[in-house]
Amino acid sequence: MPRISSPAELEDIRRDVLSKRKLSKTCLTLCSGTACHATGSDRVAAAIEVELEKQGFKGEVYFRRTGCHGFCEKGPIVLVDPEEICYLQVTPEDVPEIVSQTIKEKKVIDRLLYTDPNTGERAARESDIPFYKNQERIVFGANRRIDPKSIEDYLAIGGYQALVKALFEITPEQVLEEVKEANLRGRGGGGFPAGEKWEVARNAPGEPKYVVVNCDEGDPGAYMDRSLMEGNPYGVLEGLMLGAYAIGAHEGYVYVRQEYPLALQNLGTAIKQAQEHGLLGRDILGSGFNFNVKVHRGAGAFVCGEETALLKSLEGEAGEPRPRPPYPAVKGLWGKPTCINNVETWANVPLIIHRGAQAFTSIGTEGSKGTKIFSLVGKINNTGLVEVPMGITIKDIIYKIGGGIPGGKKFKAVQTGGPSGGCIPAELLDLRVGFDELTKAGSMMGSGGMIVMDEDTCMVDVARYFINFLTDESCGKCLPCREGLRQMHKILTNITEGKGEEGDIELLEELSETAVEASLCALGKTAPNPFRSTVRYFRDEYEAHIKEKRCPALYCKELISYYIDPEKCQACGSCLRECPAEAIDGGKKMIHIVDQEKCTKCGTCFEVCPSRYSAVKKTSGEPVPPPIPEEERMIVKKSKEE
Amino acid sequence: MDTGKTDQIIDKHEGQASSLIQILLEIQSEYHWLPKEALERVSEKLHVPFSRVRHIATFYKAFSLVPKGRHEIHICMGTACHVRGATRILDKVQDLTGIQPGETDLDFKFSLETVNCLGCCAMGPVLEIDGQTHGKLSPAKTADVLKSFE
Numbered sequence: 001m002p003r004i005s006s007p008a009e010l011e012d013i014r015r016d017v018l019s020k021r022k023l024s025k026t027c028l029t030l031c032s033g034t035a036c037h038a039t040g041s042d043r044v045a046a047a048i049e050v051e052l053e054k055q056g057f058k059g060e061v062y063f064r065r066t067g068c069h070g071f072c073e074k075g076p077i078v079l080v081d082p083e084e085i086c087y088l089q090v091t092p093e094d095v096p097e098i099v100s101q102t103i104k105e106k107k108v109i110d111r112l113l114y115t116d117p118n119t120g121e122r123a124a125r126e127s128d129i130p131f132y133k134n135q136e137r138i139v140f141g142a143n144r145r146i147d148p149k150s151i152e153d154y155l156a157i158g159g160y161q162a163l164v165k166a167l168f169e170i171t172p173e174q175v176l177e178e179v180k181e182a183n184l185r186g187r188g189g190g191g192f193p194a195g196e197k198w199e200v201a202r203n204a205p206g207e208p209k210y211v212v213v214n215c216d217e218g219d220p221g222a223y224m225d226r227s228l229m230e231g232n233p234y235g236v237l238e239g240l241m242l243g244a245y246a247i248g249a250h251e252g253y254v255y256v257r258q259e260y261p262l263a264l265q266n267l268g269t270a271i272k273q274a275q276e277h278g279l280l281g282r283d284i285l286g287s288g289f290n291f292n293v294k295v296h297r298g299a300g301a302f303v304c305g306e307e308t309a310l311l312k313s314l315e316g317e318a319g320e321p322r323p324r325p326p327y328p329a330v331k332g333l334w335g336k337p338t339c340i341n342n343v344e345t346w347a348n349v350p351l352i353i354h355r356g357a358q359a360f361t362s363i364g365t366e367g368s369k370g371t372k373i374f375s376l377v378g379k380i381n382n383t384g385l386v387e388v389p390m391g392i393t394i395k396d397i398i399y400k401i402g403g404g405i406p407g408g409k410k411f412k413a414v415q416t417g418g419p420s421g422g423c424i425p426a427e428l429l430d431l432r433v434g435f436d437e438l439t440k441a442g443s444m445m446g447s448g449g450m451i452v453m454d455e456d457t458c459m460v461d462v463a464r465y466f467i468n469f470l471t472d473e474s475c476g477k478c479l480p481c482r483e484g485l486r487q488m489h490k491i492l493t494n495i496t497e498g499k500g501e502e503g504d505i506e507l508l509e510e511l512s513e514t515a516v517e518a519s520l521c522a523l524g525k526t527a528p529n530p531f532r533s534t535v536r537y538f539r540d541e542y543e544a545h546i547k548e549k550r551c552p553a554l555y556c557k558e559l560i561s562y563y564i565d566p567e568k569c570q571a572c573g574s575c576l577r578e579c580p581a582e583a584i585d586g587g588k589k590m591i592h593i594v595d596q597e598k599c600t601k602c603g604t605c606f607e608v609c610p611s612r613y614s615a616v617k618k619t620s621g622e623p624v625p626p627p628i629p630e631e632e633r634m635i636v637k638k639s640k641e642e
Numbered sequence: 643m644d645t646g647k648t649d650q651i652i653d654k655h656e657g658q659a660s661s662l663i664q665i666l667l668e669i670q671s672e673y674h675w676l677p678k679e680a681l682e683r684v685s686e687k688l689h690v691p692f693s694r695v696r697h698i699a700t701f702y703k704a705f706s707l708v709p710k711g712r713h714e715i716h717i718c719m720g721t722a723c724h725v726r727g728a729t730r731i732l733d734k735v736q737d738l739t740g741i742q743p744g745e746t747d748l749d750f751k752f753s754l755e756t757v758n759c760l761g762c763c764a765m766g767p768v769l770e771i772d773g774q775t776h777g778k779l780s781p782a783k784t785a786d787v788l789k790s791f792e
Contacts, residue, residue, distance in 0.1 A: 034760075035761070035762045035763075035765065038762045038768075038775035038777060039765065039777070072762070072763070072764035073764045075764070218758065218759075219759070220719070220721045220722070220759040221720050221721035221759055221763055222759070223759065223761035223763070226761055227761075259757065259759075259761075260761075297663075297664060297667055298704075299666070299702030299704040299705065300704035301703060302758070313663065314660075316658075316660040316663055316698075317662075317694075317698070318698055318702075319701070377721070377763035377764070377766070378721070378725045378726070379726070383722075383764035384764060419721075449721065451721045451725060453725055457725050462725075465721070469758065475701075578782065580737075580781070602730060602733065602781060604781060608782075
């Protein structure tokens, strides 16, 4: 494809791409995001190549490898279009059949379809699967239609229409107005209105101005930004260009987390292709607008997700935050006005410009417009990335889309907002998702991690986990965060180990208050949130740990014991064989006993005990029943006796 | 140590001090650690004080100031893996290898690190060895995975 020098040429090429697409009627799409990659999509891809060739469909069937489709639980995913048939958990061995049956004979292979675990009903089309059906995938939906290495695919779905509209039909001021009217709020954590930020940057004195994509997605359990960057880097870049046009910047940076090699690779390819086609660089599409973008790899520091720390890191220094104001929009990179937004925020911009602010604001609640991508993970049946309209209830996300909790367990809480967020308990399941709604409930939107916890999750341990994470990631610049979190972690660890004392909760509350009031940046200011929200909703669990030395969730190692119920043990020997500590005493037809002295509480016996016996028990806060006397240990089957 | 490679990397970034992190990342991926000689070379060529190079090298987690083992184990301690029992996987790996996170064993066979999210939450708990992801782990399965490495 040659360099494109006008909107008319772009449309010609788009038409050309689309007409070529019609020839190859069937399209085979394989999800190759990081999760599917880990479950073997490479081998499936190789099998597809071989099989298409072998069965004579090479060239006739369009085969495409895309970024993440979101349904990571069931990967690798293969889609057959135009019929929209969706095959899940595909192995290389399934591929010959897919080609011979579905492509050749147009027959659906039942066993590869989604089966509802409750009703047993199968769903052939992607849009019939409850996981997808209840979503609104206006941003993330493009992933499944784009090979991230092909700018043609992006053109085929209408890419760069927003850019053309901005450069040739409306002024920078109008782009800014549109984004303001859409009330697009930052998807990275704070929820600050993007339009306002842009306006400040536009009006701030100083040249040159910069635009930055924050792809330093550090929240554990959140990977939507990575998937957008991996799957559709063109969309993010188009958004960035629109932002640059609106504020008058000609240079942009993309800061990518070091742990995301595939995102880096796909972004690099996209930039190269866009440059070759004149969609980046000098005089874009003949409009006179110049824009260049550079990629910066992060080096593994959570705090760099904070905007002032990120800018320091871009300048080649240690990523330590600085006090705001001045905000980066006024004094940012190299002291110049800089507009930073996260990946998902930028990815929304082309939609707003192309379809107009009104279409965007028709979705959502009063204060939160559009959609939000969440990563739904933890104790949930359908793990994956989901894009939902703002205002949907948490219950709908967990049960309608997520398919509920595995193993018939009871839902306890959902943790949102990353390490600085909070836990939302079962009684707030009807809460509507939105920036202000979540904050009111003591949590926050954050970047969109949604970690589901069931009755086996200990909330004190969850608080300890997050405080530990943040202690580790604190840059150490200011005291309340550096030392306060360390002390909080110490106290929380004591509590989970049964060394908690009266007054610990009050002490934790005091330390929290100091960190919130006196820390320099958002990391420290929000760091006590995991403790605050868990103590708010689950104070009884804290008290049980401290007063009764009991872990109600039977999770905290130091507070639990394993024992074998003599009534249930059938002396099958599973635990005896598997116990790594040799702490189990038993033999043929002899009821097994856990030696409490030797037991390391690894839980292996609990796991390997066959569910039909369920003889291994966990207990906390009460003495372990004494082992049964030697003479009663023989299992005598009554039927044989008679 | 061959300073040629280090020089090449520095030259690629036109010797700009603002590229310090990018240069160190490339040196790290070349040698799997940051040898002192390489850091001195960087300091000298970029006209950046050695103390600042050290500051960067110790601030960011991607950098290692000690050599790594043949196989790098990354155990995901992200929230999703945590609630699915990542601690027990870590315990098992520590038990089998005899090393703590951040350490390398005496035979240079394994290096152990914990990471905060590998983004394959559907497969949690997960660990990654030499870039290959192993998911849905139990302590017993973890032992099997480690056994296959020499």
